[in-house]
Amino acid sequence: MTKLEELKKNLSEKFNTANFKFSHNFGDDVLEIPKDQIAPVLRYFREIGKFDFLMDICGVDYPARALRFDVVYHLFSSRDGSRLRMKAQVGEGDSVDSAIRIWRGADWFEREAFDMFGIKFSGHPNLRKILTHHQFVGHPLRKDYEADRQQACNETLPVHFDDTDSESGAILNENLVPINIGPSHPAMHGTLRVMAELDGETVVRASCEIGYLHRCFEKMAETHPYNQVIPYTDRLNYCSAPMNNVGYCKTVERLMGVEIPPKAQAMRVILCELSRVIDHIISVGTGGVDLGALTAFFHLFTYREKVYTLFEKLCGSRLTVAMTRVGGMAQDAPEGWFDDVLAFCKEMRAGVDEISKLMIDNKIFIKRTQGVCPVTAQEAISWGYTGPLLRASGVNLDLRKTAPYYGYDALNFEVPVGTSGDIYDRYLVRIEEMKQSIRIIEQVCKNPPGGDYTIRDKGIVLPEKKDVYGNIEGLMNHFMLVIKGLRPPPGEIYDATEAANGELGFYLVSDGSANPYRLKVRPPCFAIYQSFPHVVKGAMLADAIATVSSMNVIAGELDR
Amino acid sequence: MSVSSVITTTSKTRGQNQVHADELSRSFALTTRLDAIVAWGRKNALWPLPYGTACCGIELMSVMGPRYDLARFGAEVVRFSPRQADLLLVAGTITEKMAPVLVRIYEQMLEPKYVLSMGACASSGGFYRAYHVLQGCDKVVPVDVYVPGCPPTPEAVLDGIMSLQRMIATQQPRPWRDNWKNPYDQT
Numbered sequence: 001m002t003k004l005e006e007l008k009k010n011l012s013e014k015f016n017t018a019n020f021k022f023s024h025n026f027g028d029d030v031l032e033i034p035k036d037q038i039a040p041v042l043r044y045f046r047e048i049g050k051f052d053f054l055m056d057i058c059g060v061d062y063p064a065r066a067l068r069f070d071v072v073y074h075l076f077s078s079r080d081g082s083r084l085r086m087k088a089q090v091g092e093g094d095s096v097d098s099a100i101r102i103w104r105g106a107d108w109f110e111r112e113a114f115d116m117f118g119i120k121f122s123g124h125p126n127l128r129k130i131l132t133h134h135q136f137v138g139h140p141l142r143k144d145y146e147a148d149r150q151q152a153c154n155e156t157l158p159v160h161f162d163d164t165d166s167e168s169g170a171i172l173n174e175n176l177v178p179i180n181i182g183p184s185h186p187a188m189h190g191t192l193r194v195m196a197e198l199d200g201e202t203v204v205r206a207s208c209e210i211g212y213l214h215r216c217f218e219k220m221a222e223t224h225p226y227n228q229v230i231p232y233t234d235r236l237n238y239c240s241a242p243m244n245n246v247g248y249c250k251t252v253e254r255l256m257g258v259e260i261p262p263k264a265q266a267m268r269v270i271l272c273e274l275s276r277v278i279d280h281i282i283s284v285g286t287g288g289v290d291l292g293a294l295t296a297f298f299h300l301f302t303y304r305e306k307v308y309t310l311f312e313k314l315c316g317s318r319l320t321v322a323m324t325r326v327g328g329m330a331q332d333a334p335e336g337w338f339d340d341v342l343a344f345c346k347e348m349r350a351g352v353d354e355i356s357k358l359m360i361d362n363k364i365f366i367k368r369t370q371g372v373c374p375v376t377a378q379e380a381i382s383w384g385y386t387g388p389l390l391r392a393s394g395v396n397l398d399l400r401k402t403a404p405y406y407g408y409d410a411l412n413f414e415v416p417v418g419t420s421g422d423i424y425d426r427y428l429v430r431i432e433e434m435k436q437s438i439r440i441i442e443q444v445c446k447n448p449p450g451g452d453y454t455i456r457d458k459g460i461v462l463p464e465k466k467d468v469y470g471n472i473e474g475l476m477n478h479f480m481l482v483i484k485g486l487r488p489p490p491g492e493i494y495d496a497t498e499a500a501n502g503e504l505g506f507y508l509v510s511d512g513s514a515n516p517y518r519l520k521v522r523p524p525c526f527a528i529y530q531s532f533p534h535v536v537k538g539a540m541l542a543d544a545i546a547t548v549s550s551m552n553v554i555a556g557e558l559d560r
Numbered sequence: 561m562s563v564s565s566v567i568t569t570t571s572k573t574r575g576q577n578q579v580h581a582d583e584l585s586r587s588f589a590l591t592t593r594l595d596a597i598v599a600w601g602r603k604n605a606l607w608p609l610p611y612g613t614a615c616c617g618i619e620l621m622s623v624m625g626p627r628y629d630l631a632r633f634g635a636e637v638v639r640f641s642p643r644q645a646d647l648l649l650v651a652g653t654i655t656e657k658m659a660p661v662l663v664r665i666y667e668q669m670l671e672p673k674y675v676l677s678m679g680a681c682a683s684s685g686g687f688y689r690a691y692h693v694l695q696g697c698d699k700v701v702p703v704d705v706y707v708p709g710c711p712p713t714p715e716a717v718l719d720g721i722m723s724l725q726r727m728i729a730t731q732q733p734r735p736w737r738d739n740w741k742n743p744y745d746q747t
Binding site: 131132133136140145146147148149150151152153154155156183184185186189190191211212213214215216219220231232234235238239241282298301302304305308318319320555556 | 611612613614615617618619621622625626627640652653655656657658659660661664665681687688689690691692693694695710711713743744
């Protein structure tokens with residue numbers, strides 16, 4: 001019995017499944033149900049433990065349809081790694097029951113769907129705009145909103161909090177001190193804004209305002225051909241740009257049914273793991289800076305520069321590399337590159353040991369982080385935590401192990417798991433992950449596979465320059481692919497990779513044209529950061545600052 | 561203009577005592593114009609406010625970091641308080657939502673103040689011709705130096721800072737700064 005049949009049997013015991021439509025498309029299980037059944041079914045799944053993670057909620061707009069919106073839920077089970085996509089059709093002005101009482105983590109995802117499409121979620125206590133500014137009129141991801149229609153904003157909102165069921169967030173308590181931190185504040189990394197009410201130094205109430213770096217990635221993806229979206233993905237999590245390239249290309253490749261050659265897989269694994277290392281360098285380094293320890297940052301940046309040099313050798317660019325293409329890599333590795341990577345690994349190994357002495361053995365660092373603002377495993381799952389933060393809370397979930405891709409199952413590495421979910425554990429997990437990543441890179445580099453670095457399908461990959469200039473066939477193929485574009489079959493797919501911050505998912509809807517019809521990113525830190533006001537409640541203000549940096553919120557993927 | 565080139569030469573019309581005094585002073589002091597020496601001081605002690613919002617902010621870390629080391633140009637004292645800074649480094653995309661914040665920060669800085677726009681997004685919106693992105697931070701603040709790149713290499717940023725230093729040393733007129741008005745001022 002397949003997973004879908006099992007699901008069908010499960011649901012028919014409890015629900016009238018006459019209106020439910022089960023299907024299996026491009027390897028994903030899909031369940032289409034009427035919108036009033038969404039909340040009961042979600043609750044049922046959660047209660048019986050069929051799916052423990054609500055990964056994503058998003059909307060899709062089909063203006064020609066009577067019920068123009070799809071509300072899409074992505075569920076994940078950490079037990080067996082299975083996934084389910086649930087879809088319901090909603091008309092303009094209709095509302096869906098909010099999932100916030102079932103999964104806390106539905107909060108910001110529903111607000112985003114409201115902001116982008118105008119889909120209403122009844123029962124959501126705080127359904128406001130989240131990414132666009134408060135003077136913005138309209139819903140930008142609807143198909144009838146032009147991508148370049150800007151609307152000016154001429155003021156910032158004063159300090160405000162989330163509405164709860166009992167009280168309004170706009171009314172401040174006059175016995176407490178309201179403070180505003182950011183967006184221009186050293187601990188807020190440039191684009192985050194936290195507002196808090198303090199009793200002495202204790203945070204009584206806090207809230208986050210995001211969207212200061214909302215660069216309309218998803219709208220840009222809809223207006224560009226598939227391969228031109230790759231540079232935009234670089235700028236999602238710019239601390240580890242190649243990982244986003246890989247995540248996006250893997251999604252498109254799966255939709256097209258393309259298997260990339262072993263060499264491309266190996267190169268992608270190396271790039272991903274190098275990115276994981278440099279992402280954790282930023283996280284650990286700036287985490288130290290926010291706590292007043294500048295040395296580790298400067299020290300770690302030396303190693304980051306070395307990785308930049310490796311990237312430059314491979315593609316000429318340092319930070320935003322755009323090195324993958326649909327079907328493989330943009331170019332082959334230069335001679336001796338794998339040996340350079342191996343030499344770096346050796347240096348980095350010593351560097352990580354030094355840093356762990358500097359940071360996690362440091363008495364002040366331990367006192368500032370150990371036992372501070374812990375998050376339990378249940379809370380973390382309910383919020384939709386993934387990646388190092390989830391593992392720090394003691395949940396052993398890593399997509400490289402649960403749903404291996406690119407030969408991760410053949411590689412020898414361990415997944416570090418914390419115990420208490422406090423800030424200290426998060427840094428411990430990150431530092432250990434750096435060591436494991438180095439192990440992975442060494443295994444791949446010692447024996448890199450030969451062969452081609454990309455597939456040679458003329459309808460997908462551009463021919464090499466020597467063919468374009470050298471023979472008529474190459475020239476024609478090049479012309480056709482540039483003019484006609486890469487065209488995946490109509491359909492939709494959700495694919496996820498284990499990025500440095502957690503599960504980076506791409507939900508891609510194709511209508512068979514040269515541009516994606518809809519591309520939704522499931523950014524890991526979006527789910528994590530929404531828990532911030534609850535995590536720091538009752539903590540000291542200085543602990544709240546430490547919490548922000550330990551969450552490693554990257555505005556590029558948070559706001560997109 | 562360097563300091564040495566503005567040393568005044570002795571006038572032939574002056575008396576003998578004057579010449580003697582000038583020779584005396586030349587042995588242990590130099591004379592210059594007040595504004596030239598002030599400009600020389602300013603250009604070598606820029607205190608930047610790193611307004612890093614996006615990818616360029618990460619490259620800005622490299623500029624400050626050990627390999628490129630902005631300290632060599634006298635601009636390593638990073639200040640997040642606009643009251644203590646005189647160079648606003650706009651590093652990264654400025655969105656419509658962020659623009660009022662940027663203007664407020666700029667207004668809080670004390671004169672003399674300079675703005676360096678780092679990267680394509682800050683200079684023109686870059687490849688984000690999109691509904692929520694300000695098409696260049698010069699729409700709201702007066703920019704002195706634009707550094708191209710997406711993101712610019714640290715060398716390019718250093719070059720931008722050196723250009724700004726030349727502008728300060730030669731006291732180049734800055735009409736964009738003089739004619740600037742707060743775009744959000746209703747009065």
